[in-house]
Amino acid sequence: MTDKALSPGNGDDGVALLAVDEFLAWGKEHSLFYLLFATACCGIELMQTGGPRYDLDRLGMIPRATPRQADLMIVAGTITHKMASRAHLLYQQMAEPRWVVSMGSCANSGGPFSKHSYSVLNGIDKLIPIDVYIPGCPPRPEALIDGVMALRHRVKKYRTAGIRDRDPHVVAGGDCEFGSHPGKDS
Amino acid sequence: MTIEAETLDGERMTLSMGPHHPSTHGVLRLIVETDGEVISRAVPDIGYLHRAIEKIGEKLEWAQFVPYTDRVDYVCAMNANLAFCVAAEQLMGSALAPVPRRGECIRVLVAELNRISSHLVAVGVSAMDLGAFTPFLHGLAQRETVNDIFERLCGQRLTYNYITIGGVAFDLHPTAVAEIGTFLDELSREMKRFSQLITVNPIFRDRCAKVATISAAEAIAWGLVGPNLRGSGVDFDLRRDEPYGIYGELDVQVPVGRNYAGRHGALGDSYDRFVVRLLEIQESIRLCRKALELLPPAAAKADDPVGGWQSDASKVLRKPPAGEIYVRTEAPRGEMGYHLVSDGSKMPYRIKIRTGSFAAVGMLEYLCPGLFMADIVTVIGSLDIVLPEVDR
Amino acid sequence: MAKIIPRPKLTFWESLYFIEIFKGLMTTGAHARKNLIHGEFETRNYPEEAPKLPRDYRARHRLMKRPDGSPRCVACFMCSTACPARCINIVAEEADRTDIEKRPAKFEIDLLLCVFCGYCVEACPCDAIRMDTTIGVMVHDNRRDFVIGKAKLMDWNPADYPATDVQSQKAPGGSLNAEALAQFNGAGGASGAGHH
Numbered sequence: 179m180t181d182k183a184l185s186p187g188n189g190d191d192g193v194a195l196l197a198v199d200e201f202l203a204w205g206k207e208h209s210l211f212y213l214l215f216a217t218a219c220c221g222i223e224l225m226q227t228g229g230p231r232y233d234l235d236r237l238g239m240i241p242r243a244t245p246r247q248a249d250l251m252i253v254a255g256t257i258t259h260k261m262a263s264r265a266h267l268l269y270q271q272m273a274e275p276r277w278v279v280s281m282g283s284c285a286n287s288g289g290p291f292s293k294h295s296y297s298v299l300n301g302i303d304k305l306i307p308i309d310v311y312i313p314g315c316p317p318r319p320e321a322l323i324d325g326v327m328a329l330r331h332r333v334k335k336y337r338t339a340g341i342r343d344r345d346p347h348v349v350a351g352g353d354c355e356f357g358s359h360p361g362k363d364s
Numbered sequence: 365m366t367i368e369a370e371t372l373d374g375e376r377m378t379l380s381m382g383p384h385h386p387s388t389h390g391v392l393r394l395i396v397e398t399d400g401e402v403i404s405r406a407v408p409d410i411g412y413l414h415r416a417i418e419k420i421g422e423k424l425e426w427a428q429f430v431p432y433t434d435r436v437d438y439v440c441a442m443n444a445n446l447a448f449c450v451a452a453e454q455l456m457g458s459a460l461a462p463v464p465r466r467g468e469c470i471r472v473l474v475a476e477l478n479r480i481s482s483h484l485v486a487v488g489v490s491a492m493d494l495g496a497f498t499p500f501l502h503g504l505a506q507r508e509t510v511n512d513i514f515e516r517l518c519g520q521r522l523t524y525n526y527i528t529i530g531g532v533a534f535d536l537h538p539t540a541v542a543e544i545g546t547f548l549d550e551l552s553r554e555m556k557r558f559s560q561l562i563t564v565n566p567i568f569r570d571r572c573a574k575v576a577t578i579s580a581a582e583a584i585a586w587g588l589v590g591p592n593l594r595g596s597g598v599d600f601d602l603r604r605d606e607p608y609g610i611y612g613e614l615d616v617q618v619p620v621g622r623n624y625a626g627r628h629g630a631l632g633d634s635y636d637r638f639v640v641r642l643l644e645i646q647e648s649i650r651l652c653r654k655a656l657e658l659l660p661p662a663a664a665k666a667d668d669p670v671g672g673w674q675s676d677a678s679k680v681l682r683k684p685p686a687g688e689i690y691v692r693t694e695a696p697r698g699e700m701g702y703h704l705v706s707d708g709s710k711m712p713y714r715i716k717i718r719t720g721s722f723a724a725v726g727m728l729e730y731l732c733p734g735l736f737m738a739d740i741v742t743v744i745g746s747l748d749i750v751l752p753e754v755d756r
Numbered sequence: 757m758a759k760i761i762p763r764p765k766l767t768f769w770e771s772l773y774f775i776e777i778f779k780g781l782m783t784t785g786a787h788a789r790k791n792l793i794h795g796e797f798e799t800r801n802y803p804e805e806a807p808k809l810p811r812d813y814r815a816r817h818r819l820m821k822r823p824d825g826s827p828r829c830v831a832c833f834m835c836s837t838a839c840p841a842r843c844i845n846i847v848a849e850e851a852d853r854t855d856i857e858k859r860p861a862k863f864e865i866d867l868l869l870c871v872f873c874g875y876c877v878e879a880c881p882c883d884a885i886r887m888d889t890t891i892g893v894m895v896h897d898n899r900r901d902f903v904i905g906k907a908k909l910m911d912w913n914p915a916d917y918p919a920t921d922v923q924s925q926k927a928p929g930g931s932l933n934a935e936a937l938a939q940f941n942g943a944g945g946a947s948g949a950g951h952h
Contacts, residue, residue: 219435226508258411291420311902318521
């Protein structure tokens with residue numbers, strides 16, 4: 179089956195499959211199982227978001243210990259050079275469609291360690307594509323939930339042939355310092 | 365039940381447990397060699413969270429290092445702040461960095477509150493690893509209240525950056541004393557229910573009792589500190605034996621392990637360490653109440669009642685004279701010591717952090733052989749290992 | 757080579773475990789009663805019920821404004837020096853008033869780097885940067901949107917801040933703006949009023 183037959187928004191072709199596709203996307207949207215990938219401080223906040231006060235379960239999100247059962251990888255915490263290959267391996271072990279949320283300053287860009295430390299990877303997006311960034315050190319649970327809600331809008335638009343509304347963000351070989359990504363208003 | 369590993373002559377299997385494993389409390393990797401279901405060797409592999417915090421300290425000014433101490437032990441960031449600041453103050457001398465009385469009381473208050481929230485995670489997670497999910501949720505619910513209090517106090521939920529060299533950053537807000545009082549009452553009620561739910565439960569007890577028994581002599585020889593050491597019956601607590609701040613006035617009662625599992629257990633087993641943590645929560649509740657009693661009345665901001673930032677910006681630029689010092693404080697995971705070397709310049713010459721979890725991880729290699737594979741999570745949970753403390 | 761761990765034999769009642777499970781359920785039941793009958797839910801329905809963050813929460817930064825709407829910042833680089841994550845990028849330029857030497861031509865904060873420690877607020881000698889916006893939730897799907905510049909940092913309304921916050925109320929639109937503006941124009945009015 180070609181991509182074209184399943185591509186969304188074409189209107190005249192693949193109508194029957196489109197309905198099935200939308201149903202599947204709806205299902206995916208409401209049961210984003212997440213991988214318990216907590217390396218550092220943000221892991222505690224991730225744990226508390228899953229805890230009684232914020233309760234990720236009510237969004238259909240259940241923690242999974244193995245990447246093979248997970249749809250969503252929440253990178254919570256510092257990724258060091260030693261951990262980087264493991265993080266990449268975990269991402270590869272996840273089945274498509276897979277989504278990645280970068281949580282907290284360390285995963286986003288190295289945070290307080292980016293400029294001074296010799297052992298910290300400056301941003302997980304050098305390694306794996308990121309769908310949503312959440313700033314904070316660590317982000318509030320509300321921020322994490324908001325990130326997940328933002329992601330859910332994108333999961334809804336996913337179609338079976340691997341078509342996303344747009345490609346996730348990757349920094350190809352670039353650095354995460356000022357200048358490499360232009361400011362919004364200067 | 366007896367395990368007789370000698371009779372099994374199956375093939376040895378090497379398993380890599382971690383660095384991504386839900387019950388290794390972070391990114392610890394254990395290379396486990398098993399003989400059937402019995403562990404014959406377990407070698408911890410650390411360094412997956414080595415962020416060079418000690419080295420970063422050499423590039424920052426003294427006061428700038430405090431946010432990094434938050435990240436040395438994020439489960440109890442206040443205690444980590446306190447450890448560094450007490451050490452830096454002693455190096456500077458009380459003339460250069462005097463701590464006001466109100467500041468000292470608030471320090472004890474927040475440090476004990478954070479000890480409570482840290483132990484709640486420790487006992488909750490060790491119960492969760494053994495399959496009891498409910499106590500973990502009850503523990504987290506209480507921890508959220510502590511986070512709320514800290515959020516009002518210093519503006520963050522986890523990495524507080526609150527205790528500074530010379531005091532604490534901000535004074536308590538007007539309703540803080542009442543809020544903390546209400547929380548402590550609620551917590552002591554909740555801890556009774558918590559104990560009912562998990563501590564006296566024979567299923568949980570049998571999973572923990574007689575697992576990874578550490579004798580007092582072994583604990584001392586391996587350099588265990590904090591609740592792990594006290595769980596083995598060694599009566600040693602820096603808050604009482606080497607008091608810093610106002611702990612000397614507080615008459616700290618130190619709970620020690622004394623074979624709480626009765627005929628099922630032995631002195632110094634995982635169950636003892638679990639119960640010691642629960643008893644320390646009770647003790648911290650008492651210390652918090654006492655610190656609230658001792659709290660001097662609030663003064664005007666201009667009088668610098670807590671030694672905070674706002675009163676005098678030049679305080680940030682204080683630097684100690686050349687010299688070195690090792691100061692240890694009692695964090696929830698035991699002795700947290702800072703070895704600071706100053707060459708008289710505005711930045712530290714060397715910072716070395718000694719933490720409790722490092723000793724505990726080192727002991728895993730000794731404790732695990734002979735245990736069931738399933739008991740590893742009991743051992744890791746009862747030793748309460750937090751990985752950034754190990755890797756720094 | 758393996759250590760032998762003798763486990764005690766349980767009595768009949770102990771081996772049932774049944775009573776203990778029941779006791780545990782009692783505790784869970786007590787919590788369920790608290791939830792169902794008294795309605796004291798621990799859970800907050802976050803996206804539906806917005807949280808009320810305290811004003812002291814170290815949230816997204818804002819730049820304070822002079823009475824004429826220009827930033828209070830004098831581009832002294834104190835905040836960017838104090839910042840542990842080095843997330844503040846300032847480019848200074850000469851101001852067009854006689855009583856103010858410099859002003860920021862560019863003031864950028866990379867929120868992806870920021871660790872919200874509050875040191876920039878403490879370091880600022882002229883109360884130009886604050887973290888009291890109570891905006892704790894910022895989510896985007898690309899890096900560019902997180903570098904916020906002067907325009908976004910100064911996009912705040914004095915009406916959202918308490919009346920006791922004198923500095924905020926002196927900004928344009930604030931309750932104390934009129935008299936502050938008159939004073940401001942009088943003080944350094946030699947070469948015209950600001951640069952807006």
